[in-house]
Amino acid sequence: MASGPGNPTGERVLLIGVDDRLDELAELVRSAGGQVVGSVVQRLDRPLAATYIGVGKAREAKALAWELGADLVVVDDELTPAQARNLEELLELPVVDRTQLILDIFAQRARTKEGKLQVELAQLTYQLTRLAGSGASLSRLGGGIGTRGPGETKLETDRRRIRRRIAMIRRELEEVRRTRAVQRAGRRRTGLPVIALVGYTNAGKSTLMNALTRAGVLAENRLFATLDPTIRRVTLAPGRDALLTDTVGFLRKLPHQLVAAFRATLEEVEEADILVHVVDASQPDAEERMEAVEAVLDEIGALGKPMVIAFNKLDAVPDPAQVEQWALRTPAAVAISAKTGAGLDRLRALLAKQVDELEGRSDQ
Ligand SMILES: Nc1nc2c(ncn2[C@@H]2O[C@H](COP(=O)(O)OP(=O)(O)OP(=O)(O)O)[C@@H](O)[C@H]2O)c(=O)[nH]1
Ligand SMILES: [Mg+2]
The missing domain is CATH 3.40.50.11060 (GTPase HflX, N-terminal domain)
Incomplete structure (x- = not known):
């Protein structure tokens, strides 16, 4: 396939x-x-x-x-x-x-071993549902005694082969998760809060990452340019540093298999202290895209985290004042352009404030 x-x-x-x-x-x-x-x-x-x-x-x-x-x-x-x-x-x-x-x-974009495993897992899971579907009548017919062993169909050997491979990938990804957990524990020891950039694909997360940290992350006008998370240190205010992570973009009707397969990557989001939801404000359906992102965040249990909304691409909207208004109406939001740097000072200040609140809470 x-x-x-x-x-x-x-x-x-x-x-x-x-x-x-x-x-x-x-x-x-x-x-x-x-x-x-x-x-x-x-x-x-x-x-x-x-x-x-x-x-x-x-x-x-x-x-x-x-x-x-x-x-x-x-x-x-x-x-x-x-x-x-x-x-x-x-x-x-x-x-x-x-x-x-x-x-x-995703298969074309995957670069790291982890990314490739995650994509393969999603593809196999998809394939398995196809096989189950097309063989539904077959398996229902023989759904019990006598269906295993010499009488088994090609479909069932395929299914078994796929299941075995899936189990193997899951084990390998489990290793990856453990490694990441160790890395995260290491990061915790730095005492720096972790901020994750999340948002719809092509919203400008990597561009913002570069603007804030000069990370040199690949940003391009293609969907899903970023698959593997990158982490960089960022200075929000004098003496106020944080770790910033760039993540895979979300999408409306994101295949469920993918959300499951990218568990290890999404854990970076789950484990973050603060989220920055980057929104491409130049899209006519920006609000709907925000909802799609929130649905995925909800699915991975990250919706309750402190979140700052960055309405991006202010330079590309016909009416910037309207976006500024939108940001004013929305709690903890700011209008920015990752491209021109507009609003980034305000974003840093807003994040520094969130970090202060967070640490105030954790000190109690
Ligand atoms: N005009 C304008 N374009 C921007 C801005 N920020 C990002 N872009 C463009 O939007 C496109 C996508 O940017 P990325 O930073 O790759 O977006 P992303 O959210 O990382 O996308 P994925 O990794 O695919 O999820 C690129 O062509 C950027 O140059 C901005 O503030 N203004
Ligand atoms: Mg990106």
Whole structure:
């Protein structure tokens, strides 16, 4: 599956979705190295169980794909195994869903051994649910005595092989977690508070990290530029230092497998003392993105931490005053531009204040 249609590098891609907002999907395809040649939208409250979009619409899509010379179709949701199979039959083209696409980007981006293991774990977990799905009738038929041993199907050996590999990766990641825990304990001994940058992918976390610490972290206009956490020391005020960590970006409809697989990375967020939620204020759906980030934070139990909100890209919004107003209305928020450096002094001051409060509390 690693070299299968999940890797749309250089491919001509037709998008299919059930609402008008395919911009982000197009951005994801571009980040995966594909080229979007067109899109088909059928507005539905909820995708159809059998074919995702209607059969008539799928025929239309097939004609358009033919006309545009598309060689791959990418769908804006995670498909059930049946939907994927039926759509591929209708379109006569390989179909990749949103989850596979995101996993593919992560697979391309992973640099460290840990990152690679995490991505592989997520991919195998995804694959396993596919196998379970397509073999559902089979396993239900023989869900007891007589199904093991000589009578077992190829599907079941595949499943066993995948499960074994998953168990192995989990053990290796367990090692990674232990190492990280030791490193974190070391950091604790420095006595410095840990601040984690969190936010939607492409919000400007790495750029902010660089602006605050001159870390030289890769920042680019691609989704998921950062996969592995970086940690640097930052001076917030004279004599007030902290450790700043840059983390993987979040995304709407982030595949669940990924959140689980990136547990070790997300622990950096869980273990942080203070969070900086970096928001790309130039996005029309900035508020929705904030909610998506908060949902993930909630999922990993980090929503209760002291949090500062940094409304970023102030230089790129049509009406900066409006963003300043938004920051004023929001508790512990500040409008900044990581690019021009605007507002960074206020951000440092706000963080220094949070650190003071935190230490005031922990002294009691
Ligand atoms: N105009 C403008 N662009 C910015 C600002 N901050 C970041 N960017 C741009 O936004 C893009 C994404 O920045 P990154 O710092 O890589 O974003 P990130 O949040 O680390 O993204 P991931 O690692 O992919 O989650 C880059 O092209 C940056 O140059 C800003 O204040 N103003
Ligand atoms: Mg980054």
